[in-house]
Amino acid sequence: MSRRHAAIDVTFSICVREPYTDEEGNRHHRFGVAVTTRLPAVGTLCPFASEHGAVATQSLVNVELGRKGIDYLADGLAVEDALEALLNADEGRAQRQLHGVDADGTFVFSGDECRDWYGHTAGENYTVAGNLLTGSDVIDATAAAYESEAFGEGPLAARLIDALAAGHEEGGDKRTDLPIQSAALLVETTEDVEDEPTSPDSIDLRVDATETPIDDLRDTYELTLQGWTDAAVKYEGENEE
Template sequence: MTFSIVGHGHDARGEAAWGVAVASKFLAVGNAVPAAVAGVGALATQADANVAWKGIGLSLLDEGATASVAVQRMIEEDDKRDHRQLGMVDGEGGAATYTGTACLDWAGGLAEDGPEGGGGVAIQGNVLAGPEVVDEMKRAWDAAAGEPLGRRLLAALAAGDAAGGDRRGRQSAALLVVSDGAGYAGLDDVAVDLRVDDHPDPVSELGRLLDLNDFYLTASTEDEKVPVTAELAAELDERARAAGHRDLAAWVGTENYEMRVAEDGSWIDRKVLDLLRGQH
């Protein structure tokens, strides 16, 4: 009842990243299917999903198991394995996928290890329009090589959706990407954690949310940072006061631009600077 892609790549900073994109005719699929920990790996559990596999799988990977070994151990110990589906990528980019024989047609997947240093991918789905869903997802994944992982996963998910996706229809989608230090203020590993729980076009809505996430919740790259001189600092405070705020820091906090302005005031993101100047 679901199609997903689990992958290893890099984030906008060039740091190693792991993630999952998933869509389904199922309410809040992001609550059940994806799991990931930076440096450890990522997985998707679906069909008659065994949600306990999320913790079990990540623990096996953390203990040193490869994706293929972890998947084999998990299905051997589950007496409902014929009804399960699982995709996994380990910390080194190794990939594995499993589809139980009792999963509803069309059901299947593919897995491909990445080159040394990352790039592994596992794609799987059940109750799909046909095998072309998985094929188109792989084609889009390959075509997006070099893109940040979140964008690459979303491109593959959109391609699967366009190829027919879940043959019962659309309802929800989710995207989870982790990378060391990529979270809010750099304090955790969650680079992207977006869920569209109930929507007529959830994959497109997920794309809109990713655009917002990239702006509000992703740290500026070095190329996006504008050094703040004494003259620019005076301008920024003046413009912030003209917008009704005490100073630039108050404007930044009100507009939720904390990830795009240096805490010590030494730089400001080019897009944020343009927004502030554009207000007046």
């Protein structure tokens, strides 16, 4: 099956931007996207992020909407212009959900042929969308969980997992006859992290096949941080010799 138009329905996701100031007083943005669904390997299909923004393509997935969306943001297009242009050229627009953020704006769209329950919401710095959900409470809970921790002390990656967990606990994907699930998250930053390759502000994690996607994504995230710390301690100073 072509990954360009994958004949599967991806369920719900959140895209976020967070402006912040580094230790030297320079302004930056973090961009993050997280998603979960009752199908395997959602991380290969839905979430896209770069130092220019974050995009999620779902419902009847067209992967090119995510890939080209990120490319258009890198070319300098505003997120609303980039994603609307892609949808206007997509014959399957009515079956798509597409949403995202850049440094200045947000965009969210749900086609009128998405499968119930479907819908979306947007805040000042985030978008949430979902389909095949148990109800609108899933979207509301995801958004509320993010808002309650927005710009919090913890890394954005951890707070994105918390937001997914809230939606999942509210009912999430209604297809309970599909036990094999997946989840993924991406975070990128405009800050140069080449000298800190283990920063949670630049992270790409996936849980491709599991019956407990949110718990496993959280475990994967925590083990990743622990693994980075262990390696740094073990090899501290070796690259300086």
